[in-house]
Amino acid sequence: MSKTTPVYQTALGPTHPAFKEPIHLTFDITGEKVLKADFAPGQAHRGVEWMGMRRNPIQILYLAERICGICGITHALAFSRACEQIAGIVVPPRAHYIRSICCELERIHSHLLWAGVAAHELGFDSLFYLTWKARERVLDLMEDITGNRIHYAIIQIGGVRRDLDADRIAAIREACGFYESIFGELARCLLDDASIRLRCRDVGVLTAAEALSLSAVGPTARASGVPSDVRADHPYAAYTEIPVDPILPTVRGEGIHGDVYDRIIVRVHEIAQSVQIVRTCLDNLPAGPVLAQPKIAVLLGQLKRAKGEALGMHEAPRGEVAHYVRLDGAEAPASWKVKASSYSNYLSWVPMLVNEQVADIPIIAASIDPCISCTDRVSWTAPGGSGGTLTKEELTRRSVARTREIQAALAAARKEA
Amino acid sequence: MATCPCSAIPWTTLGLDLLAAFGLAFYGIAVGLLFCGVDRVLVARMQSRIGPPVRQPFRDALKLLAKQDLVPANAVSAVFRFAPVAALAAAVSLLFYLPLGGIGAPVFAGRDDAILVLYLLLVPGLAMVVGGFASGSPYASIGAQREMVTMVSYELPLATVILTFAWKLSLLGVEHPFSLSELAAHPVWTTSGPLGIAGAILLLGVMLVVTPGELGRIPFDSPEAETELAGGLLVEYSGRSLALFELAMAVKTVAMCGLMVALFWPGDISSLICWAHPVSRLADFAWFALKSGILMFFGVSLLRAGMARLRITDIVRVYWKWLGAAALLGLALIALDAHLRLG
Numbered sequence: 001m002s003k004t005t006p007v008y009q010t011a012l013g014p015t016h017p018a019f020k021e022p023i024h025l026t027f028d029i030t031g032e033k034v035l036k037a038d039f040a041p042g043q044a045h046r047g048v049e050w051m052g053m054r055r056n057p058i059q060i061l062y063l064a065e066r067i068c069g070i071c072g073i074t075h076a077l078a079f080s081r082a083c084e085q086i087a088g089i090v091v092p093p094r095a096h097y098i099r100s101i102c103c104e105l106e107r108i109h110s111h112l113l114w115a116g117v118a119a120h121e122l123g124f125d126s127l128f129y130l131t132w133k134a135r136e137r138v139l140d141l142m143e144d145i146t147g148n149r150i151h152y153a154i155i156q157i158g159g160v161r162r163d164l165d166a167d168r169i170a171a172i173r174e175a176c177g178f179y180e181s182i183f184g185e186l187a188r189c190l191l192d193d194a195s196i197r198l199r200c201r202d203v204g205v206l207t208a209a210e211a212l213s214l215s216a217v218g219p220t221a222r223a224s225g226v227p228s229d230v231r232a233d234h235p236y237a238a239y240t241e242i243p244v245d246p247i248l249p250t251v252r253g254e255g256i257h258g259d260v261y262d263r264i265i266v267r268v269h270e271i272a273q274s275v276q277i278v279r280t281c282l283d284n285l286p287a288g289p290v291l292a293q294p295k296i297a298v299l300l301g302q303l304k305r306a307k308g309e310a311l312g313m314h315e316a317p318r319g320e321v322a323h324y325v326r327l328d329g330a331e332a333p334a335s336w337k338v339k340a341s342s343y344s345n346y347l348s349w350v351p352m353l354v355n356e357q358v359a360d361i362p363i364i365a366a367s368i369d370p371c372i373s374c375t376d377r378v379s380w381t382a383p384g385g386s387g388g389t390l391t392k393e394e395l396t397r398r399s400v401a402r403t404r405e406i407q408a409a410l411a412a413a414r415k416e417a
Numbered sequence: 418m419a420t421c422p423c424s425a426i427p428w429t430t431l432g433l434d435l436l437a438a439f440g441l442a443f444y445g446i447a448v449g450l451l452f453c454g455v456d457r458v459l460v461a462r463m464q465s466r467i468g469p470p471v472r473q474p475f476r477d478a479l480k481l482l483a484k485q486d487l488v489p490a491n492a493v494s495a496v497f498r499f500a501p502v503a504a505l506a507a508a509v510s511l512l513f514y515l516p517l518g519g520i521g522a523p524v525f526a527g528r529d530d531a532i533l534v535l536y537l538l539l540v541p542g543l544a545m546v547v548g549g550f551a552s553g554s555p556y557a558s559i560g561a562q563r564e565m566v567t568m569v570s571y572e573l574p575l576a577t578v579i580l581t582f583a584w585k586l587s588l589l590g591v592e593h594p595f596s597l598s599e600l601a602a603h604p605v606w607t608t609s610g611p612l613g614i615a616g617a618i619l620l621l622g623v624m625l626v627v628t629p630g631e632l633g634r635i636p637f638d639s640p641e642a643e644t645e646l647a648g649g650l651l652v653e654y655s656g657r658s659l660a661l662f663e664l665a666m667a668v669k670t671v672a673m674c675g676l677m678v679a680l681f682w683p684g685d686i687s688s689l690i691c692w693a694h695p696v697s698r699l700a701d702f703a704w705f706a707l708k709s710g711i712l713m714f715f716g717v718s719l720l721r722a723g724m725a726r727l728r729i730t731d732i733v734r735v736y737w738k739w740l741g742a743a744a745l746l747g748l749a750l751i752a753l754d755a756h757l758r759l760g
Contacts, residue, residue: 124725126464196725199726359645
């Protein structure tokens with residue numbers, strides 16, 4: 001590139017056909033090459049935590065499920081795990097297994113959804129329709145098990161709300177058989193296709209060192225060769241008894257490139273792994289109750305008396321999700337903080353996008369499977385249309401100012417009295 | 418005594434030409450939109466969808482034509498508005514030079530030069546480039562740059578195919594080897610040996626892959642690239658102007674398929690089956706449309722359903738390296754065959 005080549009500032013988003021949710025990516029480009037990349041989240045904030053801190057933990061479960069439109073289990077499970085630790089609730093073994101089964105079924109549906117979106121970003125719409133058609137099977141199964149396609153409402157603090165009967169178990173086995181039967185074709189379509197390989201190999205590379213230093217999680221980290229997986233690192237639910245080996249791109253017998261193609265490999269093979277885990281769970285499904293405390297009023301009383309703090313973690317389809325909860329012996333939690341998986345992965349975009357072509361921006365952006373509604377936690381709109389995302393410093397400054405304001409008002413009231 | 422210059426103009430011929438021109442414009446638009454509809458249904462079926470009704474593109478075009486035409490504040494208004502008109506005009510005029518089955522010789526018979534057709538094929542793309550640059554949007558500018566590169570890329574294999582055929586005709590002693598009617602009258606299949614036929618099959622493959630590039634379809638739709646550039650070249654176009662571009666692309670689809678039919682699959686069905694005269698004309702016309710449609714399936718629908726969008730660098734590589742090489746190999750095979758047969 002000569003020095004005279006003009007550099008243009010261009011943006012993708014906040015609304016753009018490549019993104020299913022609002023996010024703002026800004027670029028310095030010259031010709032078709034990206035010189036600098038940056039992003040501005042905060043366009044999809046809904047104040048979910050604020051709402052939660054005005055509700056009791058059982059109500060929060062349903063709110064937490066609605067943080068994400070795709071991972072219905074993820075946030076509810078992470079939140080209830082935190083509450084269970086604080087209140088010392090012991091989840092029955094059968095519930096642990098049902099939780100794991102639901103988690104893995106959710107992973108299958110989420111990864112298939114991602115594969116379809118990625119194919120669409122590449123302009124490969126046939127693959128998009130076919131993967132989504134395959135995804136319908138697991139959505140139907142979830143509806144059969146839980147009553148809903150998404151937002152399953154199956155997690156309860158201390159267990160699960162619905163048991164699996166013999167018919168449902170047979171239905172799950174059938175669905176497992178279906179996914180095992182199509183896996184070869186799925187892998188062939190997504191991994192052996194020449195045009196996909198051409199578009200994804202050595203595109204959007206994230207090295208293992210970068211993944212570690214930017215704290216990438218989930219398939220994004222694993223595709224770069226970092227074997228991190230909450231299911232293996234901090235086992236919970238049935239994963240304490242069913243070991244999970246993190247899937248790395250080496251599963252296909254190729255080296256680790258840390259590119260978009262590796263991210264496809266990891267996700268496609270995780271579908272097979274999830275099917276296997278579901279089968280193992282069904283084979284070893286213990287008998288017994290599915291709830292530690294079936295009476296909700298009693299459970300709520302237990303939670304109201306509980307004091308303490310905990311971090312509930314879960315390996316969501318996109319990677320580690322963490323809910324920090326503090327209960328202070330009151331109806332509503334004193335604190336609830338959600339760390340979504342995409343929050344940890346956004347920063348990986350920057351090294352991935354630099355020096356790539358404009359044409360690769362959508363697939364690279366999609367390759368971390370960003371969930372924007374999960375991630376956007378703090379943003380604000382001022383009267384008159386201006387707004388933005390608040391930094392931690394600004395938030396602290398504002399809250400201190402607000403406290404001073406209240407103190408001054410109270411002092412003035414005391415003087416008057 | 419000075420004669421009136423008007424009397425020198427052959428009014429009857431001019432009138433007939435005008436009639437034919439309007440007729441062909443309507444034919445091109447109608448068949449083009451029909452092809453779009455068929456393509457959408459075929460692709461939908463390959464993607465296990467039902468797809469829209471075949472008449473959907475007609476409805477879309479009518480609706481767009483009735484809609485307001487928005488011109489961005491920072492666009493070069495006159496150029497922005499003129500580009501779609503130029504695109505459609507060039508696409509329609511392509512049809513005048515093509516031997517469309519049934520109506521016999523092209524409307525401009527005797528002037529039906531293959532090189533002229535190559536130039537005219539470029540004009541709708543150029544109009545889109547000009548319109549894209551004039552629309553004042555960075556997405557459209559990137560799209561326009563990509564369109565220019567794409568045009569430069571597919572021109573090499575396309576020109577090689579045309580030149581091979583013309584050269585072959587010149588060997589056969591045809592007076593106007595670049596005339597499309599002559600090309601259609603001397604199909605390569607009947608004048609070549611096995612080597613030449615192998616070469617011609619290769620060239621047919623090249624033409625089929627050039628087609629989506631000409632028409633801005635996946636895998637060569639990077640100038641429009643919905644998920645990257647939100648429509649690229651066409652991002653700022655709306656209403657009538659967008660409709661004109663879409664009609665131009667529909668007509669260009671007919672022209673591109675018509676060119677392939679003339680080169681690779683000429684011949685009227687009435688020469689095989691005996692019909693009464695007016696019926697045979699209609700049958701030839703329908704046969705021509707059917708052949709075009711079949712070629713469109715392979716050149717547009719099948720590729721579009723089976724591939725991802727290529728990056729602009731890959732487009733250049735595919736067209737120059739792979740298709741350029743394939744076209745030259747086809748040329749070499751046909752040359753070798755002609756050499757062996759004609760001594």
